[in-house]
Amino acid sequence: MTAMARIIGIDLGTTNSLVAYMKDGKPCVIPGRAGRAMVPSVVAMTDNGLIVGDSAKEHLTRSPERTVYSVKRFMGKSLADVQNELAYFPYALTEQGGVIRIKLGEKTYSPPQISAMILKELKQRAEAHLGESITKAVITVPAYFNDSQRQATKDAGLIAGLEVLRIINEPTAASLAYGLQDKTQGTIAVYDFGGGTFDISILKLKNGIFEVLATNGDTHLGGDDLDRRIADLFLSEIQTGHHIDLTASPDHMQAVRLEAERAKIRLSDELNTQIEVELPDGKGRYSRELTRDQLESMVMEIIERTLAPCRLALKDAELTTAQIDEIVLVGGSTRMPLVRQRVQELFGKQPHCNLNPDEVVALGAAVQADILSGGTTDMLLLDVTPLSLGIETMGGVMSSLIRRNTTIPASAKELFTTYVDGQTGVDIHILQGERELVKDNRSLARFRLKVPPLPAGVPRIEVTFLIDANGILNVTAADMRTGQRQSIDVKPSYGLSDNEVERMIEDSFKFAQEDVTARKLIEARLDAEALIVTTEKSLAEGGRLVAEDVLASIRAALSALTSAKDGHDPKAIRARMADLELAAKPLSVALLDDSLKRTLQGKTVTEIM
Amino acid sequence: MDHHHAHSTGSRDLRMARSMCWHCQSEMAGEYFCERCVKVQPVSKDTDYFICFGLPRRLTIDQNKLEAKFYELSRAFHPDFYQNKSDAEQAISLGNSATLNTAYRTLRDPIQRAEYLLDLEAGSVKEIRTSPPSDLFEEILELQETVEAYRASDRDSETGREILAQLVAERQALDQRKQDMEHQLEQLFTDWDTLQDRGDATSQARAERDRLLKQMREILSNRTYVKNIVNDLAETIE
Ligand SMILES: Nc1ncnc2c1ncn2[C@@H]1O[C@H](COP(=O)(O)OP(=O)(O)O)[C@@H](O)[C@H]1O
Ligand SMILES: [Mg+2]
Numbered sequence: 001m002t003a004m005a006r007i008i009g010i011d012l013g014t015t016n017s018l019v020a021y022m023k024d025g026k027p028c029v030i031p032g033r034a035g036r037a038m039v040p041s042v043v044a045m046t047d048n049g050l051i052v053g054d055s056a057k058e059h060l061t062r063s064p065e066r067t068v069y070s071v072k073r074f075m076g077k078s079l080a081d082v083q084n085e086l087a088y089f090p091y092a093l094t095e096q097g098g099v100i101r102i103k104l105g106e107k108t109y110s111p112p113q114i115s116a117m118i119l120k121e122l123k124q125r126a127e128a129h130l131g132e133s134i135t136k137a138v139i140t141v142p143a144y145f146n147d148s149q150r151q152a153t154k155d156a157g158l159i160a161g162l163e164v165l166r167i168i169n170e171p172t173a174a175s176l177a178y179g180l181q182d183k184t185q186g187t188i189a190v191y192d193f194g195g196g197t198f199d200i201s202i203l204k205l206k207n208g209i210f211e212v213l214a215t216n217g218d219t220h221l222g223g224d225d226l227d228r229r230i231a232d233l234f235l236s237e238i239q240t241g242h243h244i245d246l247t248a249s250p251d252h253m254q255a256v257r258l259e260a261e262r263a264k265i266r267l268s269d270e271l272n273t274q275i276e277v278e279l280p281d282g283k284g285r286y287s288r289e290l291t292r293d294q295l296e297s298m299v300m301e302i303i304e305r306t307l308a309p310c311r312l313a314l315k316d317a318e319l320t321t322a323q324i325d326e327i328v329l330v331g332g333s334t335r336m337p338l339v340r341q342r343v344q345e346l347f348g349k350q351p352h353c354n355l356n357p358d359e360v361v362a363l364g365a366a367v368q369a370d371i372l373s374g375g376t377t378d379m380l381l382l383d384v385t386p387l388s389l390g391i392e393t394m395g396g397v398m399s400s401l402i403r404r405n406t407t408i409p410a411s412a413k414e415l416f417t418t419y420v421d422g423q424t425g426v427d428i429h430i431l432q433g434e435r436e437l438v439k440d441n442r443s444l445a446r447f448r449l450k451v452p453p454l455p456a457g458v459p460r461i462e463v464t465f466l467i468d469a470n471g472i473l474n475v476t477a478a479d480m481r482t483g484q485r486q487s488i489d490v491k492p493s494y495g496l497s498d499n500e501v502e503r504m505i506e507d508s509f510k511f512a513q514e515d516v517t518a519r520k521l522i523e524a525r526l527d528a529e530a531l532i533v534t535t536e537k538s539l540a541e542g543g544r545l546v547a548e549d550v551l552a553s554i555r556a557a558l559s560a561l562t563s564a565k566d567g568h569d570p571k572a573i574r575a576r577m578a579d580l581e582l583a584a585k586p587l588s589v590a591l592l593d594d595s596l597k598r599t600l601q602g603k604t605v606t607e608i609m
Numbered sequence: 610m611d612h613h614h615a616h617s618t619g620s621r622d623l624r625m626a627r628s629m630c631w632h633c634q635s636e637m638a639g640e641y642f643c644e645r646c647v648k649v650q651p652v653s654k655d656t657d658y659f660i661c662f663g664l665p666r667r668l669t670i671d672q673n674k675l676e677a678k679f680y681e682l683s684r685a686f687h688p689d690f691y692q693n694k695s696d697a698e699q700a701i702s703l704g705n706s707a708t709l710n711t712a713y714r715t716l717r718d719p720i721q722r723a724e725y726l727l728d729l730e731a732g733s734v735k736e737i738r739t740s741p742p743s744d745l746f747e748e749i750l751e752l753q754e755t756v757e758a759y760r761a762s763d764r765d766s767e768t769g770r771e772i773l774a775q776l777v778a779e780r781q782a783l784d785q786r787k788q789d790m791e792h793q794l795e796q797l798f799t800d801w802d803t804l805q806d807r808g809d810a811t812s813q814a815r816a817e818r819d820r821l822l823k824q825m826r827e828i829l830s831n832r833t834y835v836k837n838i839v840n841d842l843a844e845t846i847e
Contacts, residue, residue, distance in 0.1 A: 166689075206680070207680065209683065368689075374692070374693065380687055380689060407710040407714070408710070410711070411707035469688045469706075
């Protein structure tokens, strides 16, 4: 077997993203410079280019219109899909070719492009940590993601310069990490409640095989929804109590949203907490106390919404709650006591909380990456497709070809013929969903099957619908009479075309250039600031030790650096820094001499010898 | 594997897509892997699922053995283990895994297993029934009227609630009927297997075989019909 390039595992979350790899048979997450493993999934467009993660998060309230968070909610979606939550997002959304576009300054970006920026950050982090170039990855998605959402995730990888060897489901990834650690056998339920999505997966673990029996979920249900509920309360109280409508002020809206989230998080450990929100135009502040009970009664209904998918998954797996041996909690929102309580009540069993719910998905992705590279050979994940796949038939009805919860890879064949003499094409509309009517399901793609012109009913074209191990559909067709295969140009209903992805990959190289410049500028500014502070301190301490002309040139160099720092050219900043260092040299020498002298003065000759 | 050893049950059914290795062109002797170049071989979509899992063609099967074999073959075919192989091998791995998953799903469920076996023995039973089974004819027509009435009624009214109660009772009755059919089937399955185990080639055995096939076919299709009605009914009243 040939040695394979390293494959990293990535948890591309709604709120937080992480990267992990396999080290000596154990998965571990890769921390950033500040030692934190989680990268907030936030991208900000600043005057100096795009920034990602913790530093971007600071821009949420500073420049909300240009700071994108929770972009995962828009992956594989059209504008119509998210119509009723548009008001919550401060950045502008448009649509082009069935794909949402996010406006940042002059340019618009598709959600895969924004996600690619987060992926690139993780890629660079891994490269810095491992000291090698990284080009291959396993990326996780919510189990209940449909084909378009998976495809969009794959596109994001491509745009980031990553070959996505596998898309795996978040709860199943978690089960891999869990199974590796606990070597459990039996039936487990993974309850994954994060920032934007909810998944439940039921698996059977036996002799290293992780067989998913059923999965269910809601790709639009998460901690974000709880925050909104709380923020809505604050906003209406500010409206009635202070007569201020904050909805017109995006930065204050963000401040309220963030305060709501912080309060929610605090109330997982405390029974009550103090809320403080600064109001605009010096109109004072909004403050109130919020108790855990109040929080719980507000969000109870949202948490209840996670229970119906759990019941459906159990039903599909043909299991009762008593037959579940262990419940594994994943995702930041499972830290809420109410969530744990409701899960425990439903399953009649205490959930397992020994794993770090923030990291377990990334760790599982690393395990899957190691399986793909041939490192781990005793474990195998057999996942399922979350949604039924079908095609449109007469009367606007969906005819199901592959049922939900079918183990993947899965395939189905369908024979097509013509109804009219000489007909040269058959239009096929592919759908995903559980409803009877086409209009109630998700349109995935359309394509036209080419048919040789023959009398009606004579052509026999067999179309194979194959869902691969990523949960992504592949379509092929063959003429049964001639055995000839035909290539199919599938037009996705809610996705980027191949050409578009290609162009975005090219663009991303351009951005990469801009990103490097942005990074250099930020670093130069930080260094300049540090230099200014130390020079000013030296001036205060030793100004009297040097000649007036030296002082004058130091002051001139200082002001030159201060104005360069406000500019956008890192090279100029570095040059002014060098100037200042040169001008301040006599001062630092004088200070050194002075301190040496003073040290010596206090001591006897013998001590010096 | 000993390649001189012929399969006990109909080795003609163990059909690879080709009899020659697609890669080294040597004659195929191994089951799923060429014995010479160790390359994985495409499993034909028409392969007999029972043979695929090394099980006798019976209606009652050893579920543990089925599962163990499924896991074993999954480890042999799954795309995870073909990541650094050629495109051709990756394509075969994908196709084989999909076929294996279909085979497992089919044999794991007793009803699907029976339908599959009947299909092998006597052609498809899955043709969609458009008319209700004769003994249920009246009952189902009446039921459909009640469902219509329910749909048209105000659900919170007295009549709405009355009709609902009627439908709930009806659903229970149909569920019971479905279960009865499943018990009948279980008995027929056992009879079939016993007949197969005896392996008699008498005309009497042949007649018995045909009778069992016909009966199973009839009940299977009635059961599907009733099942669909129960599902529809459940959707209407839930
Ligand atoms: N202690 C806590 N109590 C309640 N919610 C929390 C806590 N910690 C984090 N969260 C919430 O968890 C969500 C993020 O979870 P995470 O698993 O990182 O999400 P995702 O996978 O969607 O990125 C956010 O909504 C956050 O507010
Ligand atoms: Mg997550």
